[in-house]
Amino acid sequence: MTTTDTDERVRAGSHSGHFDIYDEDGNVRADFLTQVSHAIDAGDTGFLHRNVVRLHESELGDLLEALNSDLRLALVGLLGDDFDMTALTQVDEAIRREIVDHLPNERIAAGIGGLDSDDAVYILEDLDKQDRDEILAQMPFTERVRLRRALDYPESSAGRRMQTEFVAVPPFWTVGQTLDYLREEEGLPEDFSQIFVIDPTFKLLGGLALDRILRSKRQTKIEDIMRETTHPISAEMDQEEAARLFEQYDLLSAAVVDDNGRLVGVLTIDDVVDVINEEADEDIKRLGGVGDEELSDSVASTVRSRFLWLAVNLLTAILSSSIISVFDASIEKMIALAVLMPIIASMGGNAGTQTMTVTVRALATGDLDIYNAARIIRREATVGLLNGIVFAILMGAIATFWFHDLQLGVVVGAVMVINLVAAALGGILLPLLLNRMGADPAIASSAFVTTVTDCTGYFAFLGIATWWFVIH
Amino acid sequence: MTTTDTDERVRAGSHSGHFDIYDEDGNVRADFLTQVSHAIDAGDTGFLHRNVVRLHESELGDLLEALNSDLRLALVGLLGDDFDMTALTQVDEAIRREIVDHLPNERIAAGIGGLDSDDAVYILEDLDKQDRDEILAQMPFTERVRLRRALDYPESSAGRRMQTEFVAVPPFWTVGQTLDYLREEEGLPEDFSQIFVIDPTFKLLGGLALDRILRSKRQTKIEDIMRETTHPISAEMDQEEAARLFEQYDLLSAAVVDDNGRLVGVLTIDDVVDVINEEADEDIKRLGGVGDEELSDSVASTVRSRFLWLAVNLLTAILSSSIISVFDASIEKMIALAVLMPIIASMGGNAGTQTMTVTVRALATGDLDIYNAARIIRREATVGLLNGIVFAILMGAIATFWFHDLQLGVVVGAVMVINLVAAALGGILLPLLLNRMGADPAIASSAFVTTVTDCTGYFAFLGIATWWFVIH
Numbered sequence: 025m026t027t028t029d030t031d032e033r034v035r036a037g038s039h040s041g042h043f044d045i046y047d048e049d050g051n052v053r054a055d056f057l058t059q060v061s062h063a064i065d066a067g068d069t070g071f072l073h074r075n076v077v078r079l080h081e082s083e084l085g086d087l088l089e090a091l092n093s094d095l096r097l098a099l100v101g102l103l104g105d106d107f108d109m110t111a112l113t114q115v116d117e118a119i120r121r122e123i124v125d126h127l128p129n130e131r132i133a134a135g136i137g138g139l140d141s142d143d144a145v146y147i148l149e150d151l152d153k154q155d156r157d158e159i160l161a162q163m164p165f166t167e168r169v170r171l172r173r174a175l176d177y178p179e180s181s182a183g184r185r186m187q188t189e190f191v192a193v194p195p196f197w198t199v200g201q202t203l204d205y206l207r208e209e210e211g212l213p214e215d216f217s218q219i220f221v222i223d224p225t226f227k228l229l230g231g232l233a234l235d236r237i238l239r240s241k242r243q244t245k246i247e248d249i250m251r252e253t254t255h256p257i258s259a260e261m262d263q264e265e266a267a268r269l270f271e272q273y274d275l276l277s278a279a280v281v282d283d284n285g286r287l288v289g290v291l292t293i294d295d296v297v298d299v300i301n302e303e304a305d306e307d308i309k310r311l312g313g314v315g316d317e318e319l320s321d322s323v324a325s326t327v328r329s330r331f332l333w334l335a336v337n338l339l340t341a342i343l344s345s346s347i348i349s350v351f352d353a354s355i356e357k358m359i360a361l362a363v364l365m366p367i368i369a370s371m372g373g374n375a376g377t378q379t380m381t382v383t384v385r386a387l388a389t390g391d392l393d394i395y396n397a398a399r400i401i402r403r404e405a406t407v408g409l410l411n412g413i414v415f416a417i418l419m420g421a422i423a424t425f426w427f428h429d430l431q432l433g434v435v436v437g438a439v440m441v442i443n444l445v446a447a448a449l450g451g452i453l454l455p456l457l458l459n460r461m462g463a464d465p466a467i468a469s470s471a472f473v474t475t476v477t478d479c480t481g482y483f484a485f486l487g488i489a490t491w492w493f494v495i496h
Numbered sequence: 497m498t499t500t501d502t503d504e505r506v507r508a509g510s511h512s513g514h515f516d517i518y519d520e521d522g523n524v525r526a527d528f529l530t531q532v533s534h535a536i537d538a539g540d541t542g543f544l545h546r547n548v549v550r551l552h553e554s555e556l557g558d559l560l561e562a563l564n565s566d567l568r569l570a571l572v573g574l575l576g577d578d579f580d581m582t583a584l585t586q587v588d589e590a591i592r593r594e595i596v597d598h599l600p601n602e603r604i605a606a607g608i609g610g611l612d613s614d615d616a617v618y619i620l621e622d623l624d625k626q627d628r629d630e631i632l633a634q635m636p637f638t639e640r641v642r643l644r645r646a647l648d649y650p651e652s653s654a655g656r657r658m659q660t661e662f663v664a665v666p667p668f669w670t671v672g673q674t675l676d677y678l679r680e681e682e683g684l685p686e687d688f689s690q691i692f693v694i695d696p697t698f699k700l701l702g703g704l705a706l707d708r709i710l711r712s713k714r715q716t717k718i719e720d721i722m723r724e725t726t727h728p729i730s731a732e733m734d735q736e737e738a739a740r741l742f743e744q745y746d747l748l749s750a751a752v753v754d755d756n757g758r759l760v761g762v763l764t765i766d767d768v769v770d771v772i773n774e775e776a777d778e779d780i781k782r783l784g785g786v787g788d789e790e791l792s793d794s795v796a797s798t799v800r801s802r803f804l805w806l807a808v809n810l811l812t813a814i815l816s817s818s819i820i821s822v823f824d825a826s827i828e829k830m831i832a833l834a835v836l837m838p839i840i841a842s843m844g845g846n847a848g849t850q851t852m853t854v855t856v857r858a859l860a861t862g863d864l865d866i867y868n869a870a871r872i873i874r875r876e877a878t879v880g881l882l883n884g885i886v887f888a889i890l891m892g893a894i895a896t897f898w899f900h901d902l903q904l905g906v907v908v909g910a911v912m913v914i915n916l917v918a919a920a921l922g923g924i925l926l927p928l929l930l931n932r933m934g935a936d937p938a939i940a941s942s943a944f945v946t947t948v949t950d951c952t953g954y955f956a957f958l959g960i961a962t963w964w965f966v967i968h
Contacts, residue, residue, distance in 0.1 A: 304776030312853025381784025
């Protein structure tokens with residue numbers, strides 16, 4: 025196969041022998057994208073095989089995401105059997121579905137058959153039951169049984185994320201026997217960082233990091249150098265809990281066992297990194313009121329998912345407004361109240377959000393627990409009080425000068441203190457309460473917290489002002 | 497050493513041979529904490545050596561965090577040389593400083609000397625320059641040089657996070673020579689998952705996953721099975737960029753090289769997991785307006801760190817209020833405007849925050865780039881328009897019934913549409929603009945976005961109402 029001029033130009037983008045498809049900002053390079061697009065349009069399979077097939081699965085994934093829908097499907101078609109299905113685990117859900125829907129089920133069955141079981145499960149789990157069954161039906165028996173077993177575990181469990189390929193040896197083998205087995209056995213998984221030790225019934229006895237084997241003499245018995253597995257991961261365990269074990273004990277891989285303590289798979293750190301990212305993503309999005317939205321979601325589903333949050337917010341906003349309407353006579357007499365109202369609400373809302381953010385995050389990472397909750401609540405109240413005093417002076421002075429009214433300034437100042445203390449308490453107590461009730465503190469806190477701060481702020485401000493200026 | 501009754505009771509909490517210091521919620525078990533506290537008070541070093549010394553570094557860290565300050569320092573004192581300094585990398589900064597300040601510098605120098613260099617750097621980097629120099633001065637020469645070199649790299653760089661201990665062999669060695677070297681050499685790092693291949697000047701040639709060595713025959717040449725390092729990490733590289741390479745290429749460890757391509761250290765996935773967590777933490781906290789706050793920060797530093805954000809917010813709130821004050825005559829004539837105003841502002845603020853959250857997160861994960869920005873902007877505007885229409889009808893109806901005024905309902909409805917479209921555009925364009933200017937879009941977006949939505953909302957609502965009811 026001769027290389028063309030275009031290939032040379034593509035390679036020129038490479039440095040230190042490695043070809044880089046990204047520009048400085050981390051986007052797929054525009055010139056590379058143009059060349060690939062032209063090659064797809066021209067059906068130049070030669071170019072595509074030379075420049076696309078050798079890409080890393082994540083690079084291919086990024087390329088697929090950068091192409092428009094027509095070119096994307098055409099590329100998958102032109103690559104044929106050389107299309108690396110692992111790339112499907114690297115694109116977002118909408119694009120994965122599009123490609124999978126486009127390909128015939130036989131092609132998917134053949135492509136998925138060559139993947140590690142965790143990647144295969146990742147692709148299969150999003151499909152309709154019918155498609156999934158059709159694809160599974162076309163796979164070899166042992167493969168099918170293994171994938172079905174992983175798919176039977178609950179969504180987001182360790183059993184779903186695990187790889188069913190692993191290396192396991194009996195405890196009475198020597199290091200030499202193990203080395204010979206590794207050198208001669210054909211069907212071993214591609215990469216592994218640990219060897220497991222099992223009894224004849226597949227019961228997990230322990231594990232061995234590879235460096236322990238490399239450093240031991242050939243005649244050493246495996247059982248003498250293996251480490252007992254102190255934190256086996258149950259296949260039913262939630263993936264977030266498993267991720268926390270990896271973080272706590274700095275694991276690279278961990279055995280996954282069934283109810284009887286039998287080894288059924290291995291969970292690896294790269295899957296755990298994905299779980300950690302998903303978890304952080306979830307927290308951020310829930311705090312922002314956008315649920316589990318993805319960038320590739322359709323307009324219709326985005327409208328629906330955001331509607332609920334905005335509707336909840338409308339109800340709470342109406343609640344605040346009805347507090348204001350109670351005091352409409354006061355506002356009519358003193359229009360400055362209407363002007364200053366939003367400042368009070370906004371300061372309370374922001375201070376409450378600050379405390380809530382710290383609280384939700386600390387609950388998620390486990391930094392906030394029963395031993396320090398009381399101390400943290402005291403701390404937040406103190407911070408609210410101190411900042412309340414500072415902003416009382418600032419805002420009191422501003423209101424005094426703005427409306428030439430010292431008394432109004434004093435009222436604004438007093439309300440600012442009440443408001444920021446209430447915001448601090450709301451910001452920490454509401455997430456703690458939601459957490460205690462078993463709810464995710466990230467999901468509803470911010471609507472509740474701003475309702476508390478808005479209502480407290482409006483009520484304190486308009487109430488005190490009414491008492492001071494109107495009734496008094 | 498005989499075990500006491502208390503030891504037996506402590507062990508009873510253990511299952512499957514492993515002793516668990518945590519209760520179901522993941523907190524340190526209350527009974528264990530009480531026993532440790534009593535043992536510290538009684539100076540029962542026997543109990544502490546049997547039950548605390550064997551804890552994993554992260555468990556010891558959690559125990560230290562759960563104890564109050566006096567008991568914590570007493571425990572460190574009682575454990576003496578058996579106190580595992582690695583636990584200092586597992587507690588938050590305030591506690592780490594407290595313990596380090598309490599211990600004499602010789603003790604710290606001795607304790608740190610036994611750690612992996614990345615852990616040692618992690619502890620040293622937070623210290624005052626004077627303390628750090630004193631500690632380094634008491635360490636052996638080679639150790640000192642290595643730690644100093646890592647500390648010379650910029651904060652948050654790969655050079656700071658790397659471990660300077662690694663296993664490297666020349667390319668002309670055979671697998672057999674390598675195995676013999678691994679078996680006989682004493683000074684090798686504790687765990688490693690990769691062996692590096694270097695030339696006599698320490699220039700990095702490639703790397704070898706351990707399973708490749710295990711699967712190859714003794715006479716195989718290293719250069720025949722090594723893989724060229726396609727993504728060497730420069731010591732100056734920001735740790736977040738390094739973390740992204742780990743995620744993209746599913747790396748377990750990676751070579752860190754200096755400007756001349758010489759191998760200076762190794763970055764491992766457990767450090768990268770910490771970086772990923774820190775990054776997510778940063779995004780969440782910046783969106784919530786609490787900077788880099790930690791739960792253990794003092795009241796004074798928390799007040800200071802939150803003050804700035806609240807001060808910015810005060811300025812933007814005053815800006816919104818001055819828009820309201822322009823229309824004070826209209827509000828005086830029609831008090832319903834003052835009552836409905838907060839609803840308009842709150843809906844705009846929440847819709848803007850939704851879009852901003854999705855945008856900031858998509859920029860952080862690299863999902864939003866120049867190829868889909870235009871499409872996503874269109875999508876957000878459409879979502880804003882559609883939800884605007886829905887809430888226009890809802891809120892228009894509510895306002896009509898509340899104030900028995902159809903015209904007011906129509907005005908509220910029209911403003912709701914304008915408001916949610918403006919919120920969508922503000923929520924996506926501001927973070928994109930900040931990102932383009934090289935600023936972190938998470939840091940300032942939410943103050944700017946709510947300013948935009950507040951000002952648009954108040955101006956549109958009061959302006960249209962004034963024109964319709966007052967001037968018209």
